[in-house]
Amino acid sequence: MNDPENKNNDSNINRPIVDRDNAVANLLGWKDANLDYGASSLMSQLKHYRDEAMQEYLEAEKVSISAKCAEENAGEKKDLAEKWKMVKEYEVLLDKAKGYFREINDEIEKGELSDLRIDQQSAYEIQEEFFTQASFELWVRKKYGRSIIFPAATLESILSLTGISTNEDNNQKPKKQSKLHEQEETILAQIEKLGLDPKTLPPNDSGKKGIKSNVRELLKDDELFAGKSVFNKAWERLSESKLIAFDK
Secondary structure (H helix, E strand, C coil), X not given: CCCCCCHHHHHHHHCCEECHHHHHHHHHCCCCCCCCCCCCCHHHHHHHHHHHHHHHHHHHHHHHHCCCCHHHHHHHHHHHHHHHHHHHHHHHHHHHHHHHHHHHHHHHCCHHHCXXXXXXXXXXXXXXXXXXXXXXXXXXXXHHCCCCCCCHHHHHHHHHHXXXXXXXXXXXXXXXXXXXXXXXXXXXXXXXXXXXXXXXXCCCCCCCCCHHHHHHHHCCCCHHHCCCCHHHHHHHHHHHCCCCCECC
């Protein structure tokens, strides 16, 4: 997050950028988050609110148990139900937030194929990772079919400045598909170089590296597989399409 006392960050504050916590808060539609510089993380704040709601529920439960008359007890039970509902609402928000963080991380791990673009200036100046708001908005529209930041009429002009297009027929989509296909073809070719049939791979021997580990090691310096999970995802695609299979 930006330090408001650091004048060197003025350009970052004015540029349309968003960090992960703000991105997830936007996706949740949670307006109570305080994500100013120095504030607790979004997850910490959600847990704090959940814990406070739980404490209020437990206190209300004690009052309900000690209620003397039926009429008083009915009122306390209603209050108890409302407080429990609040606890569950925060738990739902926490689960959703975890899911959004995972999906953002998965998108970033795509590297140059990611629709989320890192703002390089803020990364250099304050060593924190921000996305451009335009790319975040585009990603949200493509993934969730809704808008977060910009109205549709404004989005096109902002995206044009960043070099991102919303046109489904632009060059990005074919490029993405061809690179994924190239990754798969490279894996298949490497397996064949080892004298193996990709559709009848030998089962892994206990305590020894399997064919997948061997191929990953051989391709570790290939730029096609830059990123922690790129190779695994390419292997999974091949497995799901039955182009890779182990002999039983």
